Amino acid sequence: MDSQRNILLIALLFVSFLLFQQWNADTSTQPQNQTAAQSATTQGDVPSHSGESQTIPGPSSSDKLIHIRTDVLDLTVDTLGGDIVEAKLLAYDNELNSDDPFVLLKNEPAHQYIAQSGLIGANGIDSTAGRAQLTATATDFVLADGQDELVVPLTYSKDGIDYTKTFTLQRDSYAVDVSYTINNQSDAPATVQMYAQLKQTLLDDGGSLTMPTYRGGAFSADDEKYKKYSFDDMVDKNLNLSMTQGWAAMMQHYFVSAWIPRTEDTSNLFSRTSQGQGYIGVRLPSATVAPGTEQTLTATLWSGPKLQDKLEATAPNLNLTADYGWLWFIASPLHKLLSIIHDFVANWGIAIIILTFIVRGVMFPLTKAQYTSMAKMRMLQPKLQAMRERFGDDRQRMSQEMMEMYKKEKVNPLGGCLPLLLQMPIFIALYWALMESVELRHAPFFGWIHDLSAQDPYYVLPILMGVTMFLIQKMSPTTVTDPMQQKIMTFMPVLFTGFFLFFPAGLVLYWLVSNIVTLIQQYIIFKQLEKKGLHSKNA
Template identity: 35%
Template sequence: MNNMNQNNGMQKRMLIMTVVVFVFFIAYEFLVLKPQQEAKAAQAKVEQTTQENSAPDVKTSTTQMVSTDVNGNPIDMSNQVAALSPKTIASSQIVSVIKTAKNIIEIDTLGRVAQVTLTQEKYKDEDLNQIKLFEVNQLRPLEVRFADANLNAEAFKVATVASSANIDATSNVQELVLTQTLSNTVLTKKFTIYPDGHYDLKVSSTNNQQFFITNGYRPNVLADMYAVHGFIAKLNDSTLETIEDGDLDKNKDIIGAKFISSFDRYYTSLIYNFEKSLSVSLMPDSNSDVQAFVHGGSNISFSGFMGPKNHRDLEALNPELIDVIDYGWFTFIAKPMFLLLQFIQSYVGNWGWTIVILTILIKLVLYPLSYKGMVSMQKLKDLAPKMKDIQAKYKDDKQKQSMHMMELYKKHGANPMGGCLPLILQIPVFFAIYRVLLNAIELKGAPWMLWVHDLAEMDPYFVLPILMGASMYLQQKITPNTMQDEMQKKIFQMLPIIFTFFFLWFPAGLTLYWFVNNVFTISQQYYINKMFERKRAEKQKAE
């Protein structure tokens, strides 16, 4: 059996490891990833961008070609983009504009989706402009590539003709036909567009010309290290295959997919067919991000959607599409937790108070574990003088020291790991709710109290982060601490300040959860402390 020093050492190492990993997790985002993302965005404005315009035949090598206009001339991105937003598409490139009740879809001269603008009031960026999903230099949704290399090269030089320059599908289902007439085939895309923003699409080519069609590169609105972003496919056996950005190092085929989705934290570009499965080839781009191409043969039909990963909207299209929302490792806990969150919200009507209620419910469910951990820490605190005496008496005989320690634990019903194990068991629940609140687009534009106007954004006045830090400090003060090492004590005393600093930029909904969680942890700890004080007082009277 391990002696007290070993047990305490193990407990402290586990706690320190958890804290260090968490701090590194947050610090890496703000000190490394954010500067890299900003530098990359700035570079995209002044550098010419290249794309792989060859068909995704995994048996042949692909060729790099500069982006071209319909006349075959290279597009000088440095001149265009420098003066415009990286998400602004020149009007000369647009052949049709589709308006639905929820978005505006712009179709470019090559029959691709050039841009999707979300028109609902809550979908605004930091400059209060309506959110646009795609960058001009990304692989665009519904781009077609032919297996015939010569035909494919021609297709990037011939303009598509639209049946209508403007489509109003805000209240009724509408149709749009795009036709591209090439020397050896006619490519036709027939859209059925619905007011909710999704579409059905039939694509065909004459003369049996084989083609591929893509759902495009993921939306580039919010991609950070906190949430998963990249590509996900649901296979016929209902398993999910997720490939995060930067993880695809070679071509890969997927046979039998129900849907494919390229996604960032809140938004998706989605192709699905639940009647006839999709065959898909994945190709890495220069950053090892996924480029997905559906095998179209010479004729294919499917449905698609480009927009927010709103649970109810996806479920309305097809219940299986809720799997587009990826919560990472703890999805199996996070999904039912979100359903509970949504259920509570349907009665409460406010997402902020819903988070408060959910946090209280979680604390009540986990109370038995928390109680055991807190009681164990109090017992160890009470036994500290006796443990110190044993360590001093048997400092030269570790075996006897360990034996007498275990006798002491057994006599008083103490467990040296009792304070740590309940904490470890609660970690999956914590990370599940963390992922839920981080990925829930439903919080976008949701207000709480007077000063929080958007629970998906940071608290504009830092009230919640400061309250969270203060509650963390108070929790630390009233929690028994058996640490002997002064350096470790100082590190833990600094944690409320460190966490407050990083939580300044966290979504207000997540900070609210952590603050309420701290408040109820303090209440529980206060109750346990008072209970032990009464027991000590009764024991002293009895003596």
């Protein structure tokens, strides 16, 4: 198989990959009005200890808010129940060059996305009668300079029992420990159960053909390290899993929120939908607090970017929310290598260029084998043509003679195709590594490239990529004589350029540099082949 047909093959594989990703994104989402209509029951914000949802007729929010600020997080907490109703990520701009921070959790009419937690059970403070109005000592809490930990308590008392809901935040961390301390000064045992859930408006956000993204749920449990659970899945079937280790999350491209129960006993993982809202969360085991004693129940909320090292340190398998698909075993090492390179060069664009040279350098033996096989196949074309004339329509005899000739000349007819097929998974893996890397979000390269995660605003990189692809075609040996096939091959660079106009600049940069490396390698390989008398120029 010659170079031109290889280009057509890889183009078809690439386009098929894009179409599959978009189809997968489209089928994992569902319009809000449809999901709302399919929700047959009206459910409130508080799950019951039995696993069924409780309805709360009263208000689920108030105007009594407090603010908690660290070096990376700015949280707004509603003291009615103590839910986190807003989370600003101070290290990430909302838009490129914006002074406003990115808002992950929000409580807006068109899009509600909040982190809720509470106590249910016989002595719980969240029930069908309403949620507890907690008391704070101030309205603003700030992590001071030189301070590594910020502790914010909210208190409530009822029937001789003191409840303290505590938020504990660390410097340079998106993990927030949320704990309930139950101090039972009554004469009877107190039974409570802590729940922690994420609530979000059901939105259709599948991205585009060139940048498919996922918004929806995900979870980890004992028998499932990582699994997406879309809003559509939540509508179809409620989750109800027991686990000793795991978490419940909601994801959106570069960011994730997740609740992790901090207990060695069995917790319950659940999901549900109600009135256009999706819920996914965990229930900790029920606890009975004896009179005169106290007990603390804790869950951790991660609400921030998909920083894989920090996610992995927060909970097992939480780093898998940086979803690299089925080629994760290739994409993950590529991302780690890219991060190591960036530590030295301090520019993600330069890091991508260096990574490209490393990847293509490792694959050089495959590239050399590819062009050597193509050159040998071209040298055999006169003999193949003579066989076609000699055997005519006798295809069986023709095939036998061809196989004998390939064996005698030590030529593999698939030698030019297999290297490309082996390179395709590497490209797809790198595609996802760059797509899922929050580090590239709003990361500048130089000149007009201010954001490697967005498309080139002036389309310079895609056009240069198309030019280099055309040069590769012109330099490659070919046996194509059919005018229609020649036109199709000539059109391939134009087709690819059209696709890459809307790709993230970081990925186009990789492909452009890869093409430049290919041109250099072609020159070196063809010079070596000429010395062996194998290389001849295109017809």
